[in-house]
Amino acid sequence: LAGRGGSSLPRRADHEMKVKLPMIPALHLKKFKYMDQLHRYTKLSYQVVFPLKLHLFNTSGDTTNPDRMYSLVAVVGVCSLIVSIGPNRGHYIATVKSHDFWLLFDDDIAEKIDVQAIEEVYGLTSDISKNSESGYILFYQSRA
Numbered sequence: 280l281a282g283r284g285g286s287s288l289p290r291r292a293d294h295e296m297k298v299k300l301p302m303i304p305a306l307h308l309k310k311f312k313y314m315d316q317l318h319r320y321t322k323l324s325y326q327v328v329f330p331l332k333l334h335l336f337n338t339s340g341d342t343t344n345p346d347r348m349y350s351l352v353a354v355v356g357v358c359s360l361i362v363s364i365g366p367n368r369g370h371y372i373a374t375v376k377s378h379d380f381w382l383l384f385d386d387d388i389a390e391k392i393d394v395q396a397i398e399e400v401y402g403l404t405s406d407i408s409k410n411s412e413s414g415y416i417l418f419y420q421s422r423a
Contacts, residue, residue: 300335300347306417310357329401331394333419349419352376356401357415371415374400 308327311320333349353375373384374397383392383400392400401414 298338300337300421302421303352304333304335304349304419306419308415308417310415327414329414329417348422350376350422351417352420353418354397354401354414355416372400 306329310323312323313319314321329351331351333351334346335349336346353373356372356374357370374392375382375384381392381394381397383390383396
């Protein structure tokens with residue numbers, strides 16, 4: 280290893296980080312990118328495909344914290360048509376699993392939907408965007 284100014288350090292140093300798998304991971308999808316030439320953020324308009332089931336592998340070597348299977352339990356979505364007016368504005372919807380059914384929350388409207396409707400709203404398993412909504416924050420829950 281080299282220190283500041285190119286001086287060598289007296290001993291070798293290793294760094295290791297161990298992270299335990301969470302019970303409820305929240306995955307935040309990057310939806311905006313700063314464009315230097317425009318001097319502002321622009322919306323990334325691609326559709327992100329995400330699964331209903333997620334398998335995360337334990338890489339910490341901790342045998343008491345094995346690999347985990349997760350199920351999707353909530354999605355916060357952003358509507359593209361309104362977000363196009365700026366990165367600090369937008370219309371967000373939430374889809375939440377409650378027991379064996381899904382609920383869609385859109386402002387003051389709450390309605391029960393089936394799992395197929397989630398694919399129609401967010402393009403869950405295909406890369407063809409049917410609607411303007413896309414997942415923004417995904418919440419999974421451990422099945423263990």
